[in-house]
Amino acid sequence: MSHGSALPAQRLDWLPLALIPAIALAALPFIPSLPTWVTLTVAGLAMGMMIFMMAAGLTLVFGLMDIMNFAHGVFISVGAYAGTSVLLAMKPSMQADSLAANLSAIVPAVLAAMALAGFLGWFFERVVIRPVYGDHLKQILVTMGGLIVVEQLIHVVWGPDIIPLPRPATITGSFIVGDAAIERYRVLAVLVGLAVFAAMWLILNRTRLGLLIRAGVENREMVESLGYRIRSLFVGVFIAGSALAGLGGVMWALYQESVNAQIGMQMMVVLFIVLIIGGLGSVGGCFVGALLVGLMANYTGYLAPKLALGSNILLMVLVLLWRPRGLFPVGRA
Amino acid sequence: MAEALLALAGVNTHIGQYHILQGVDFEVPRAGLTMLLGRNGAGKTTTLRTVMGLWQASAGAIRYDGAEITRRTTPERARLGIAYVPENMGIFAGLTVRENLLLAARSGPPEDRRLEWIFRLFPAMQKFWHAHAGNLSGGQKQMLAIARAIVEPRRLLLVDEPTKGLAPSIIANMIEAFRELKRTETSLLVVEQNFHFARSVGDTVAVMDCGRIVHAGRMADLAADDSLQQKLLGLSLQAHQ
Ligand SMILES: Nc1ncnc2c1ncn2[C@@H]1O[C@H](COP(=O)(O)OP(=O)(O)O)[C@@H](O)[C@H]1O
Numbered sequence A: 001m002s003h004g005s006a007l008p009a010q011r012l013d014w015l016p017l018a019l020i021p022a023i024a025l026a027a028l029p030f031i032p033s034l035p036t037w038v039t040l041t042v043a044g045l046a047m048g049m050m051i052f053m054m055a056a057g058l059t060l061v062f063g064l065m066d067i068m069n070f071a072h073g074v075f076i077s078v079g080a081y082a083g084t085s086v087l088l089a090m091k092p093s094m095q096a097d098s099l100a101a102n103l104s105a106i107v108p109a110v111l112a113a114m115a116l117a118g119f120l121g122w123f124f125e126r127v128v129i130r131p132v133y134g135d136h137l138k139q140i141l142v143t144m145g146g147l148i149v150v151e152q153l154i155h156v157v158w159g160p161d162i163i164p165l166p167r168p169a170t171i172t173g174s175f176i177v178g179d180a181a182i183e184r185y186r187v188l189a190v191l192v193g194l195a196v197f198a199a200m201w202l203i204l205n206r207t208r209l210g211l212l213i214r215a216g217v218e219n220r221e222m223v224e225s226l227g228y229r230i231r232s233l234f235v236g237v238f239i240a241g242s243a244l245a246g247l248g249g250v251m252w253a254l255y256q257e258s259v260n261a262q263i264g265m266q267m268m269v270v271l272f273i274v275l276i277i278g279g280l281g282s283v284g285g286c287f288v289g290a291l292l293v294g295l296m297a298n299y300t301g302y303l304a305p306k307l308a309l310g311s312n313i314l315l316m317v318l319v320l321l322w323r324p325r326g327l328f329p330v331g332r333a
Numbered sequence B: 001m002a003e004a005l006l007a008l009a010g011v012n013t014h015i016g017q018y019h020i021l022q023g024v025d026f027e028v029p030r031a032g033l034t035m036l037l038g039r040n041g042a043g044k045t046t047t048l049r050t051v052m053g054l055w056q057a058s059a060g061a062i063r064y065d066g067a068e069i070t071r072r073t074t075p076e077r078a079r080l081g082i083a084y085v086p087e088n089m090g091i092f093a094g095l096t097v098r099e100n101l102l103l104a105a106r107s108g109p110p111e112d113r114r115l116e117w118i119f120r121l122f123p124a125m126q127k128f129w130h131a132h133a134g135n136l137s138g139g140q141k142q143m144l145a146i147a148r149a150i151v152e153p154r155r156l157l158l159v160d161e162p163t164k165g166l167a168p169s170i171i172a173n174m175i176e177a178f179r180e181l182k183r184t185e186t187s188l189l190v191v192e193q194n195f196h197f198a199r200s201v202g203d204t205v206a207v208m209d210c211g212r213i214v215h216a217g218r219m220a221d222l223a224a225d226d227s228l229q230q231k232l233l234g235l236s237l238q239a240h241q
């Protein structure tokens, strides 16, 4: 048989990754001082990591089942509130100037946020999403409706007012590196984001479950024809994605040092921008897109605060002109 | 005579409001290769998809290996031993050749002997083991799609137009590969437009038109009867000869 010459074993597509340093360097001349630029860059990366946690589930849910869940923001909100309740209930541990004491509050808070958001995700998938598989218009209407219901429930449970949430003692304040102040919490957010990304990457690329998810995002009919129930896979991904959104929510609440019922909804526009920039269904694209959006928001937030959202929409338009299906298009057979 | 491996009785399939299959009756015996022929739009692909459960039959019954499977889900049918190679091949472009095959092997990593056999059938699979399937040529993708379907022994293999768009030299390879497949325990139901391919590998044949079976018999008889071919298949298939 003639098979032509050898094929490249991997498609190395590093170009989109280069956009991250490119944007950071492009911003440098506009920022008056280097320390300010360092601070803004770390802030942008931290924000990007939190956006990534919130968006990762959404992109997989869309990739696997073509479902646009406009209510994804409620998982963020519910996670933020659940975590906040735990943190506020453990005030002494929070205020203690010991990392161990702080962690004894943070770890249960994060677990509570992920558990409640994950549970809500399971319930939501059964009750709201499952009846509208395959019908985009109904999905939009029904998930919007679900969103309103859950927001009202949050009002009932946690009240309508903004709840202030002071950060634990040991992750308040900044490291001073040279002349630049780097907030400890932002460093923590970057580390958690990297850990989440690494874990997702390992699962997607090194396990059979990940193989199934990647295959399902490409062609779910074929995955079913090979004997796998895509629905159980989807339910699992939906719950995990909701739990991650809950984690992102509680981290975001600590970042803002407060929660309100709109916390999740306020993020949705940004999340959709990130998904479109990255390529719908691509976790790697979601990661790069989130970092780009985080950096852009912080640079323009500093230079021209009114243009922060507009700059991200501009970023999305530019990316789509370059790659119409996003940075990492997911092939659909 | 033993009961057929697959039997369709009065199968109707609707796609949306369109009534595509209008009472399909035919059987796939427990051994050999059954060709499903017919003009473009006759309903061949719809028939395979209905057998696989990707479309639900709105009436009629599908029996497989002694049990009715009409209401079974697609994964259930797959686990009963039916494998499917769709018209567009359905390979996972972002996965490597290796990953495509691993995924299809439900009961753990494929045995070395099985893999060696597959590599003998389709040497390109070994050569491009770590290549992304999306980078393969059309013929290699078709080989991967078939290799994936037989990575473990299956009872019934459904293949939709395996020679579509392939160069004549690759078609010759495909004929060899299908002859080898026929030596296994697997029964095959293959949709084709290429009559040369069909007569080279087919044992029995069914011909469809307008959502119904209009002829069923032995492939050799159809191959020997020019006027019957003309009547059933028209000139379009002869052109391939
Ligand atoms: N998804 C679909 N929606 C509407 N009509 C379809 C669809 N798929 C196939 N058809 C119609 O069903 C008929 C049979 O199609 P098909 O089974 O693909 O034929 P064949 O494989 O024999 O060429 C054709 O008239 C085709 O237009």
Ligand SMILES: [Mg+2]
Pocket: B044, B045, B046, B087
């Ligand atoms: Mg067809």
